[in-house]
Amino acid sequence: MTGTAPPAKPRPVVQPWARPFWEATREGRLALQYCRACHVHVHYPRIACPHCGGDRMEWRTASGRGTIYSYTVVVSNAPSAFTADMPYVVAIIHLDEGVRMLSNVVGCDPDALRCDMPVEVVFERIDDEFTLPKFRPIEA
Amino acid sequence: MSRGKTAIVGIGEIPTGRHPDRGAISYALEAARLAIADAGIAKDEIDFVIPTTAVFSFQFSNELTTCRLVEELGLKSVSANATVFSGGSSSTNALRIASALIETGRARCILFVHCDKLGTGVSAQGGIDLFSTAGISMEWEVPFGQHYSTVAALATQRYKHETGTTDEELSAVCVSNRKWAELNPNAFFRKPLTLEEVMASKMLATPLRAKHSNMLFDGGAAFVVTSAERARDLVPRPAYVLGEGGVVTHFAYHQEPDLTRFGWASAGRQAFAEAGIAPSDIDVAEIYDSYPIYQLIAMEEIGLCARGEAGAMHLRGDTWPGGRLPTTTDGGMLSKGHIGAGGSVSLLVEAARQVMGKAGARQVPNCRFAVETAVGGTYMDAQVTILGNEP
Numbered sequence: 001m002t003g004t005a006p007p008a009k010p011r012p013v014v015q016p017w018a019r020p021f022w023e024a025t026r027e028g029r030l031a032l033q034y035c036r037a038c039h040v041h042v043h044y045p046r047i048a049c050p051h052c053g054g055d056r057m058e059w060r061t062a063s064g065r066g067t068i069y070s071y072t073v074v075v076s077n078a079p080s081a082f083t084a085d086m087p088y089v090v091a092i093i094h095l096d097e098g099v100r101m102l103s104n105v106v107g108c109d110p111d112a113l114r115c116d117m118p119v120e121v122v123f124e125r126i127d128d129e130f131t132l133p134k135f136r137p138i139e140a
Numbered sequence: 141m142s143r144g145k146t147a148i149v150g151i152g153e154i155p156t157g158r159h160p161d162r163g164a165i166s167y168a169l170e171a172a173r174l175a176i177a178d179a180g181i182a183k184d185e186i187d188f189v190i191p192t193t194a195v196f197s198f199q200f201s202n203e204l205t206t207c208r209l210v211e212e213l214g215l216k217s218v219s220a221n222a223t224v225f226s227g228g229s230s231s232t233n234a235l236r237i238a239s240a241l242i243e244t245g246r247a248r249c250i251l252f253v254h255c256d257k258l259g260t261g262v263s264a265q266g267g268i269d270l271f272s273t274a275g276i277s278m279e280w281e282v283p284f285g286q287h288y289s290t291v292a293a294l295a296t297q298r299y300k301h302e303t304g305t306t307d308e309e310l311s312a313v314c315v316s317n318r319k320w321a322e323l324n325p326n327a328f329f330r331k332p333l334t335l336e337e338v339m340a341s342k343m344l345a346t347p348l349r350a351k352h353s354n355m356l357f358d359g360g361a362a363f364v365v366t367s368a369e370r371a372r373d374l375v376p377r378p379a380y381v382l383g384e385g386g387v388v389t390h391f392a393y394h395q396e397p398d399l400t401r402f403g404w405a406s407a408g409r410q411a412f413a414e415a416g417i418a419p420s421d422i423d424v425a426e427i428y429d430s431y432p433i434y435q436l437i438a439m440e441e442i443g444l445c446a447r448g449e450a451g452a453m454h455l456r457g458d459t460w461p462g463g464r465l466p467t468t469t470d471g472g473m474l475s476k477g478h479i480g481a482g483g484s485v486s487l488l489v490e491a492a493r494q495v496m497g498k499a500g501a502r503q504v505p506n507c508r509f510a511v512e513t514a515v516g517g518t519y520m521d522a523q524v525t526i527l528g529n530e531p
């Protein structure tokens with residue numbers, strides 16, 4: 001792998017019905033779909049509600065708060081585009097709205113992370129088009 | 141499906157390894173010819189061929205899909221060649237479909253073939269990069285650096301948190317599977333492995349270490365399925381298909397509701413109910429082991445031991461040669477080696493081999509019932525198969 005630049009970071013391959021999610025992150029908001037028939041949030045965004053199959057879906061701004069369901073600190077053998085980021089944290093966040101999201105936990109000592117630790121969203125702009133929602137521990 | 145109406149009558153396998161000088165087609169052809177010979181049939185009794193996908197090459201997989209095996213093997217009586225692919229659960233799904241075709245009279249004698257060339261057909265980093273997108277959401281996971289080590293590590297971390305299983309117990313899976321691989325001439329890693337070596341190996345993604353990770357190799361295997369009636373005339377000890385169960389839970393890994401359980405409990409209940417036996421009747425367990433965590437979870441959830449107990453079983457030696465519940469007796473992906481969809485092909489072939497009494501130094505005495513588990517993608521499904529030596 002010497003002599004060649006690492007490949008560019010993979011950018012989200014966006015489905016048309018998920019555009020409001022990415023538009024919101026650009027504005028520094030976390031937006032989630034909500035089914036007005038089932039009265040539940042849905043993530044990731046779907047073309048129809050995965051519970052009732054209906055299309056009474058609307059976008060709501062989420063609290064941006066949740067807990068770490070599980071996490072891992074990547075220290076070696078990452079995909080090429082991520083080797084320069086090591087160590088980095090991949091985590092599944094359980095949002096207070098009852099849905100899960102895969103993300104990174106940033107701005108923390110990786111050794112201090114624990115399952116079920118409370119976190120809040122932060123926004124990381126990667127280019128003009130994409131801002132990724134990431135999470136950091138909430139200070140006790 | 142109905143219990144014991146079909147059986148595996150022939151198996152073939154080439155050693156897992158690195159064969160840079162051999163084309164992948166040679167593994168498929170050799171495994172197929174071994175399986176046909178093992179079944180004691182003439183090649184032209186095969187009337188249906190099910191290849192599965194070789195992940196290393198789209199071109200090569202297309203050749204398998206477009207009947208290359210039928211032509212190269214010179215099979216003259218084949219009505220259909222249809223690829224079945226669901227990643228690591230391909231063998232189970234192929235057996236399920238083969239059994240249905242035979243029971244309904246659509247086919248009489250079905251050849252399933254797998255081969256792949258992940259050891260020498262792709263570079264080491266190429267393998268990591270390939271598995272950083274295969275079955276991983278391009279919108280919701282890939283941009284955050286998700287790949288197969290993080291996938292396994294996320295389940296391991298949560299499972300440790302909920303059950304109190306230790307790194308030592310987790311690592312004992314690798315030691316146990318290696319003890320079986322030492323006895324398997326088709327396994328790649330055959331030198332003894334200690335708990336200390338596993339726990340001192342390089343950290344990949346906490347708490348997952350290098351020796352908790354499978355390695356990719358070249359290899360291939362095949363099996364022949366026919367009706368129970370025909371099976372009795374062909375071979376002395378067919379491996380009858382007694383029960384099957386399956387549950388599909390997710391595509392994107394973060395959507396799985398419980399990373400410490402997956403769909404195994406329901407899949408296991410279905411398979412045991414169909415087979416009419418209990419988990420305590422099982423003589424040998426061939427458990428999908430791409431990482432140790434999945435061997436622990438599947439064993440517990442299908443009822444081979446209590447929740448949180450599987451690690452201790454491996455540490456105590458219950459799963460070792462001579463143990464109370466011989467487990468993953470071909471060495472598994474952790475020690476025999478990972479060959480793409482072949483992980484569970486190997487395990488299904490080994491389950492049949494044990495039931496047929498052909499496992500040599502690894503033979504479990506009086507093996508009546510074998511359970512095999514398989515899973516594809518990022519552990520998207522839970523598939524359980526029970527084989528037995530009587531219909």
Ligand SMILES: [Zn+2]
Pocket residue numbers: 035036037038039049050051052053054
């Ligand atoms: Zn709904």
